[in-house]
Amino acid sequence: MEQSIRTQPPGPRRRPPGRGAGEAAVPGQSGPPESRLRSASGARTGPPALKRALQRVLAARQRRGGGGTGGGTGSGSGRPARLTAVGTGVAAAAGALAFAGVDRLLFGGLGVLFGLGYLVVCFQLAVRVRYSDLAAAPICGPIAFAAALVLLQPGPSQGVTGEVVALAGGLALRAGWLFAGTALAAAIVTARYVAQRRHRRARLAG
Known part of the structure; x- marks a missing residue:
């Protein structure tokens, strides 16, 4: 007993390393609270x-x-906004009337500028219409073309019969632009339809 007391060094007893004053061990847990x-x-x-x-x-x-590949806006994925059937008709009428108004204002009639504008309008309609309303693009284009002729074609008003005759004459004179724009829209929507069908078949097969 006396020997053990002599061998113990004087001074306060040292604490075990790695545990401070506020890191007392909790019974049943191994390690300080911070490590836990x-x-x-x-x-x-x-x-x-x-x-x-x-x-x-x-x-x-x-x-x-919207994960679908058909219509929809798709703004989060960077896709262009898709037009519905009603939106396609409104866009076609607005575009055709705008180009016809500019052509008449600058050149006094509906000529080459109106025809080129109609091609641009048909292209945009066919590209931007949603998949479920593809048929609206080649249908709305000619209707907008005829509406622009009725409203902005120069000439005196001659009643209903005169308007019908003037419209028929205007369509006959500009049949090349009308057929070109309509055929362009029809070709684009057909290509989109075929590509979409192939894509669906490949996805189902895979």
Whole structure:
């Protein structure tokens, strides 16, 4: 007993390293509270949890953006806005009347500028119409062409019969532009239809 007291060095007894005054060990737990918190947070936010969170975010974005390849806006994925059948008719009328008005204002009639504008309008309609309303592009174009002739074709008003005769004459004189624009729209929508059908078949086969 006296020997053990002599061999013990004088002064305060040393504490075990790695544990401060405020890091007392809790019975049944191995390690200080900070290390336990770090391990718990690392387990919650580790790579598997982060991967699952990213997958949920991507799935929510796909649902909001509309994953279908048909119509829809698709603004989140960078696709151009698609026109419905009503939107296609409004765009066709607005474009044809705008080009006809500019042509008449600058050149006093409906000539080459109106014909070129009609081609541009038909192209845009066929490209931007949504898949479920493809037939609207080649139909709305000629209607807008005829409406522009009725409203902005120069000539005196001669009643209903005179308007019909003037419209028939205007369509006959500009039949080349009318057929070219309508054929362009029909070719584009047909190509889109065929490409979409092939894409669906390939996706189902794969």
